[in-house]
Structure formats: C-alpha cells, structure tokens
Amino acid sequence: MLPGASRNATASAPGPFTLLGIPGLESLQAWLSIPFCSMYFMALLGNLSLLLMVKTEPSLHEPMYLFLCMLSLTDLVLSSSTLPKLLAIFWFGRQPIGFSACLAQMFFIHSFTAMESGFFLAMAYDRYVAICNPLRHATVLTNAVVAKIGLAVVVRGVVLFFPHPFLVGRLPFCKSKVIAHSYCEFMALVKLACADTAASRGYSLSLAFLIGGFDVCFISLSYALILRTVCRLPSKEAGLKAQGTCSSHICVILVFYTTAVFSFLTHRFGHNVPHAVHIFIANVYLVVPPTLNPIIYGVRTKKIRDRVVVLVQQCGV
Template structure:
C-alpha cells in the first residue's frame, strides 16, 4: 500500500522538540528568553503609549517606530509564550492549526520587520540629506502607503505557506526539531515531494531580504556621505552615534536571519542545536533591542517617559 493511502493529511498535533542536545538546559535557557520578552513587551508598549499620547511625536520617524513596535509585539508574542511553556512546563505538543498560524505570523511579521527597517532607513536618509523637505516628502499619506505596502508584502508572499502545508500528507514522525513551527522544519515531515515548495520559500525569503538589505545599505551610505560633510564635528559624531546603533540592530537581525535561511540550503554540517539557537535569536533579539536603541536612545521619547514617571511619582 502506498504511503499516501496510509497517511493523515492533517495530523491532530505536532510535537516540538526544543533545542536538540540541550534539553537538560531548557529551564535555564528559558530565563534569559523570558527576560528579553518582558523587556520587549514593556519597551514596545511604552513607545506606542508615548507616541500615541504626545502629538509632537507624530513625525515620520516615530510613526515608523510605532509600526516596528507593533510588529515586534506580534512577532515575540507569537513565539515566546509557547516556547516558555515548552522549556518550563514540558508542553511539547502543539495543535496542527495552531502550528500553521504560528508559522504564518513568524514569517510574515519577520518580513514586515525587514520592511520597516528599510522604511526607517529611508526616513533617516530624507531627514539628514533633505532636512528642509523632510515633512513635505514624507507626508502622513505617504507614510501610510509605505506601511501598507510593507504589511501587504508580508501577508501576500507568506500566506501560501500554511495553505500549502495544509494540503500535504504526513506519514512520518510528528516531532518538529525546533522550538517553534518553522516552515522548513515542518515541511520535512511531509511524505510527498516538497522540492518546489521549499524552493519557493527560500527564494522569496532570499529575494526580499536581499532587496531590503541592499536599499538599507544604500540609504546609510548616502547618510554617511552627508554626515561627513556637516560643518560641526559634534553634529557629525551625534549623527554617527545614532546611525551606528541603528546599524547594529539591523546587522543582528539580518545576520541571524540570513544564517538561518542559508543553513537550510547549504549548511548541512552545521550542528542542529547551533542552527536552532541562532534561529531563535532573530526572533528574540530585535524586539528586545529595538525599544532600547530606538526608544531610550531617542531624546524626545526618553524625555516624555521621564516626565510621565515624574508626574506619577509626584
């Protein structure tokens, strides 16, 4: 009898393994992961609250920052609570439909995160290179259009993932060698030819990521050229410090995401626990760092947060 005749097209549940080889450290690994999640939630919610209540912050930079904060909240919340249940409670099983939903949120919102990094780089380019025309170039209408393009792009290109996996028959193990429902980890469990599906996923992720990286790098190259032309050395150092911190966050995001993508394609000899650990980093670190780098280090947001805290204490 053929495998297709004995398979279940939609298994009731999958079982998440966690980090293979580090099962004995799951409880301890969960502590820094939980700490980063708490900081990510508190930081991003604070940014959203401050920008919403303070009309003077309704500028392009802070509006894009709010979009990034919403993305970070969805991205971290769709993974961390379930991951902590696995680490601390041993809750390995996840419903099939919940697994597909988690996969969609992870991949689509990761793409949105990349898009908003690019949008913020463009905003910094316009603000530094064309300061007198900044408000007229990046109007609220154009900001809304840019935000919609980023969201629609993420949803459109990664909606096929759960739809395709829903159609596949599964006759192999239900165990997913990962801490969350990652597309490539799930597609390996199908008992049919998934070559075209894997190629589609890797191609889309690689093309979108490469385009965003190229345009982000170009934006910062133009920014640096303008910064070095500033007459004031103090202003140059201040602009370089701001851009430097932004570049560090972007580098962490793209380097870890790129490592995960290309390991699926070329890194057959990379130990599985290293691959999975780094794959967790691009979901955990940016939501944790973004409120610190874009929020605390931004003078206007920092001042309004401190003012609010003083009023409440008083």
C-alpha cells in the same frame, strides 16, 4: 483546518505535531527559560511603553516615531507568536501543537519577519530624507505617505507568505510528526513530508532571497548616502548628531539580519552546524531584536529620552 489539509488523509491525518524545544539542550531548558522569559517580558514592557509614549506625546508624531511604532507592533506579534509556546515546552513539557495552530504560527513568523525587514527599510528611507534632503522631509514624508508605506509593508508580508500554509497544508505527512525545533518553521515542516517538495522549497527560498536581498541592498544604499552626506557637513556637531541618530538604527538592523541570515543559511545549507546551536540562534533572532529595539531607540533618541525623564518626574520617582 485549511483547504487541502485533508487530502491524502489516509497517509497523513495531519496533526498534532510535537515540538521538541531545543533538541540536545533538554537538560538546560529549565535554565534557558529564565533569560528567554526575561527578554520576552522586557520586549512586552518596552514595546508597549514605546507605543503608549508616542501615542500620548504629540511631539513624537513624526515619521521616524510612527515607523518605530509599526516596528514595535510587529515585534509584539513576532515574539508572542513563539515565546509563550517555547516557555510552555520548557516549563510544562507541552510539546504537542495542533496542525492548524502550527500553520498559523508558521504564517505569523514568516510574514511578520518580512514586515520587520520592511519597516527597517522604511526607517532607513526616513533617515535618508531627513539627513540628505532635510528641507523636503516634511513634504516628502507626510502622514498619508507614512501610512501608505506602512500598508505596503504589511500587504507585502501577508500576500507573499499567504501561500505558505496552503503549500504545507496539502502535503502528506506519513513520516514522523516530531519537529526538531521550538516553533513551526516552514522548512522544518516541509522536511517531514513524504512527497516531492522541490516547488515549495523553491518558492520559499526565492522569497527569502528576494525580500532579504532587496531590503538589505536599499538599506545599505540609504546609509551609504547618509554617510557621504554626514562627511560633507560643515558642522562637526551636526555630523555627530546625525551619526548618533543613525547608529541606533544600524545596531538594531545588524542584530536582526545577522541572526536571521545565520538561521536561514543553517537551515538550508549548514549541515555541519550543531542542531542545538541552530535552533538556539533561530530563537534568539525572534526574541532579541524585539527586546533591544525599544531599549536602543530609547537610549539613542533624544526626544524619547526626554519624554521618559518627564514621565519619571511626573511619577515622583
């Protein structure tokens, strides 16, 4: 148990908590498990295949594919932090979750979501340099620089969200320990506390706005500059190639941020949104991007497409 979790033990005796899955859709949970299980399997297969492909193919050891590997690792952790427990609830009714396990799940979800956002920003910067300053791409984004950017993204996610488990761990839970959610989300836990949580809420809200706002602003700026450069290219074929490369990035980014922002705003301000819809979308944004990322990048990126064709031919298919 984390430090501080034992305080006010007489009032709270933390854990285990009970996760309800998707409240309001209990009769459909067995059916919902089919698409969620399928997407989780595709996320595992797609991201692991992408990692193996980049590792074994020297021609893919470039900044874009290295950042893509970092994104794939993040997707694997993010989806594996929630989907196995969700499926256990759907299939076996295993709703209880220990207090320490709940805090760990909360930390992984929030920190790796921040990392995912950071890697989208890193990939947008890579595309900006590659298209707007192609002659400097190799000197600006060396392997050392790529490693430092990746480390900075990881450190940001870990350091900024490290206080979350301690903020929750020191709260007294003298009310119900039933979480009307399918995973341990920070705001869902804080709402169960019988204490003043204004400071904790304020910290979490500020982090979400700062990280999300910073990343979205600079991602948008990068693609605006890319679009301006593409429009000025003399060769139509070069412009179409650049647009094709960036369109896959934009598709993935839109899916991630649209569902994440909806879930974030609904949890805090959308009191009129049906709870089942909110929880369903909250699960979608943790499983759909990890499923789509390797598919979209694989279909839209020529080098990966070509490598897949070679592997299929080698297998005699």
